[in-house]
Amino acid sequence: MTNKKKATIKDIANVLNISPAAVSKALHDDSRISTKTKEAVKKVAKDLNYQPNHLASALRKGKSHLVGVIVPRTNSNFFSSVIQNIEEVLNKEGYNIIITQSNESYKKECNNIDTLLFTQVDGIIASMANETIDLEYYKKVKSKGIPLILFDRGENDLNVDYIGINDYDSSHMIVEHLVKQGCKRIAHIGGYKHTRIFNNRIRGYVDALKKYDLPLDNELLIESSLTIKDGREKMLQLLSLKNRPDAVYVAGDYAALGALQILNEQHINMPKDMALVGFGNEPFTSMVTPTISSINQHSAEIGKLAAKTFLEHAKKATIKQSLNKIILDAELIVRDSSSIIKK
Amino acid sequence: MTNKKKATIKDIANVLNISPAAVSKALHDDSRISTKTKEAVKKVAKDLNYQPNHLASALRKGKSHLVGVIVPRTNSNFFSSVIQNIEEVLNKEGYNIIITQSNESYKKECNNIDTLLFTQVDGIIASMANETIDLEYYKKVKSKGIPLILFDRGENDLNVDYIGINDYDSSHMIVEHLVKQGCKRIAHIGGYKHTRIFNNRIRGYVDALKKYDLPLDNELLIESSLTIKDGREKMLQLLSLKNRPDAVYVAGDYAALGALQILNEQHINMPKDMALVGFGNEPFTSMVTPTISSINQHSAEIGKLAAKTFLEHAKKATIKQSLNKIILDAELIVRDSSSIIKK
DNA sequence: CCTATTTGCTTAAACGTTTAAGCATATTGC
DNA sequence: GCAATATGCTTAAACGTTTAAGCAAATAGG
Structure with missing residues (x-):
């Protein structure tokens, strides 16, 4: 013993x-x-x-049976749920995962890629940091010939597999829902335009407004880092407008929470005077008062699909990157913050 | 290229x-x-x-420069912050970490240990699942001669290093605070007694009551799984008492949130009619209405110390497990849910 | 009964790195 | 000028596993 x-x-x-x-x-x-x-x-x-001895067999076989995962952070329900599902699928096939966090920093992300490559991972599943614009480092992964699968952030930016939800349609769903509740001036606190998913949400918002003949006011479309703090600031900005909106669609739940705090502090009635919709369906959206309507991003399925996509690549020796782009339909969860018309 | x-x-x-x-x-x-x-x-x-090629050098040197981390889950702010700090310290010294989640399941935890050992990690830093009582599997780690460091959950249960906060004193602080606010009947929704940290919180609660000559009523001391759902149920149980408490100290923030929901639904005024204190200082405690008083567990410091403790072991070749038990003082963050006396 | 095939193993090399031991050559001290 | 030391490399083995190649014995097929 x-x-x-x-x-x-x-x-x-x-x-x-x-x-x-x-x-x-x-x-x-x-x-x-x-x-x-x-x-x-x-x-x-x-x-x-x-x-x-795993090291010895990995060395001999040229496979580490380790998969690297890069996420902006793990303490969001979306990412931790994605990770859990990746792990579940991969563990069954004898793979282990190494989780790294970028903290939304490009520099940290590059570092993570280096350490993962150094650890001889057999593949990388990643969601990019907000900051990431330069994609050289990801090309490095591709050039090493190991599979790279992106999810949530990064669609189309590199020519690799991608799993995500339909952001454009999600915006449509939200605007449609708000219109049905009787809202006439719908604002959007969006993410950074250079991140494709946020840009898609913005495009969806703009197109949906057109579809419903609503005013597309530049004052009502604001770019944000989507933190709680920035959500507060951008909400204040909207409230200071001469012609206030009667609904706000925020592209992230944390920023939506910031907006909600301001609205509560200023005793503005939700949803009557201001309807609020977030994005991501973080657990706290159903914990706060009022509960926040939000978009469920199917984190579990995204994780499972990302893992399965990796496994497909791992199985066929030929490293032909046959683009595997999976776009899931999201789901709008309506809660108190936007339920003007009760059933 | x-x-x-x-x-x-x-x-x-x-x-x-x-x-x-x-x-x-x-x-x-x-x-x-x-x-x-x-x-x-x-x-x-x-x-x-x-x-x-990391595999080759690791094989030759007999060191993988990988450290395994086991946590109940990553989507709690406490654990993700601990992890982030472990990572920071270890990365600087050329170590990478493999994060695994037990989901509070003993079986999953055993599995995690096996895969980590299989991956030839140089050490394991772990916080035990709630379920874990049998410690055979952890002994397996010790018998392999690789350093094992526990944090938060598991103090003293095995004869290994441990980093945590002073749970006993924390309970004292909370009771003292509530007494100062004028509370006379303080209930405690505690965790499972078999988990040492929760038992310490219970002991602290009991001893503090004695110290302040408050009634130690068995009805007021309830064991709980500390989920949101169970928090709701146990709060209902307390409300159904003939002689209701005027304050509740809940040993976990999630359960405290459940309790808060019930109190809000029943329109019971916090803190006037019922003061509420949680434990863990999860971000949502400052997001909900009213904001919840809670105990800050110094997650960052715990992570850093755990990593440093591992490094000490890694450096000295002699694997003499010189018990390195570090107990940090916690900090009570007073918020609206227990601020009866305004400054 | 003889060839062909199957069964059950062994031998030896390989994966990419590190490192102890060794061996010239150069440099230093006296 | 000679021993002692330092410098700058090479050789070869080792880490623990996998696997291609091979070989003897057993079995099958005709």
Whole structure:
């Protein structure tokens, strides 16, 4: 039990007086090894508390069976749920994952990529930092010939697989919902335009306004970092307008929360005087008062699909990156902050 | 650039007509290699886009430079902050971390330990699942001779390093605070007694009541799983008492949130009719109405200390587990839910 | 009964790195 | 000028596994 030195294949071989090669094959149920030997090997392996040395086999086979995951942060429900599902799918196939956080910083992201490559991961599943514009570093991954799968952030920016939701349609759903509630002036606190998903949400918002013949007022369309703090500031900005909106669609739940705080502090009635819709369906949206309507991004499915996409690449030796772009339909969860018309 | 095969030390050696050993030493700035050779080697390495094969060096050196981290879940601010700080400290020293989640399940936790050992991690930093009572699996880690550091959950249960906060004193602080606010009947929705930290909070609560000559009523001390749902149920249970409490100290913020929801739904005024204090200082405690008083657990410091403790072990080859038990003082953040007396 | 095939193993090389040991050559101290 | 030391490299083995190639013995096929 308290064997300091770890048992190796060689130790097993010595006990049974057979070659290490035979032991290796026995442990892998090779058809050319007799059942008798296999049983003996497995018994001794157990007795010696043998644990295969992953490093050695990975080195020999040229596969680490590790997959790198890069997310902006793990303490958002969306990302942690995606991660959990990636892990679940990959663990079943004998892969482990290494999770790294970029904290929305491009520099940290580059660092993460380097350490992942250094650790010889077999693939990388990533969602880009807000800051990331330069894609050189991601090209480095591609040039190494290991699969790269993006989710949520990064659609189309590189020519790789992507899993995400339909941001453009989501905006349409939200605007349509607000119009049905009787809103006439709908504002949008959006993310940075250079991030494709946020740009898509903005385009969806603009096009939906046109569709419903609503005013497209430049004052009502604001770019934001989507933090709580910035949500507060941008909400104040909207309230200071001569012609206030009667609804705000915020492209992120944290910023929506900031907006809600301001509205509560100023005793502005939600949803009557101001309807509010967020994006992401973070758990707190149903915890605060009033509860915030939001878009469910199908985090579990995104995680599972990202993992499966990686596995497809891993299985076929040919590294032909056949673009696998999966766009899921999102779902609008209507809560108190935008339920003007009760059923 | 688009070199399919990765460059190795051998390739560099061939270009310069020196031995692979010399290249290896040059890259590690060995004093026995001339500056001229070092420069030449580094230039060629860059030209060939050489990346050291981590697996090979790890195998040879018997160190993977990977550290496993096990947490109940990552989508809590406490754990994700701990992780971020562990990562920061360890990255600087050339270590990478592998994060795994137990989802509070003992079985998953055992699985995590196995995969981490399989991946040849140099150490494990863990916070135990709520479910975990049997410690056999953790003993397995110790018997492998790799450092094991526990934080938050697991103090004293195994004879290993531990970093955490003073739960007993925290309870004292909370009770003292509530007493100062004029509360006379203080209830406690606690965690499972078999988890040491929750037991310490319960002991602190009980002793503090005695100290302030308050009634220690069995009805007022409830064991809970500390989920939102259970927080709701246990709050209802307290409200159904003939002799209601005028304050509730909940051992976890999520359960405190559940309690708050019930109090809001029943239009019970906080803090006047019922003061509420949570534990953990999750971000949402300052987002909900009213904001919830809570205990700040110093997640950043816990993470840093856990990482540093690991590094100490890693540096000294002798694996003498000199118990390094660090208990930090927690901090009570007073918010609206318990501020009866305004300044 | 003889060839062909299958069964059950062994041998040896390989994965990419590190490192102990060794060996010239150059430098230093006296 | 000679021993002692320092400098700058090479050789070869090692880490623990996998796997291609090969070989003897057993079995099958005709």
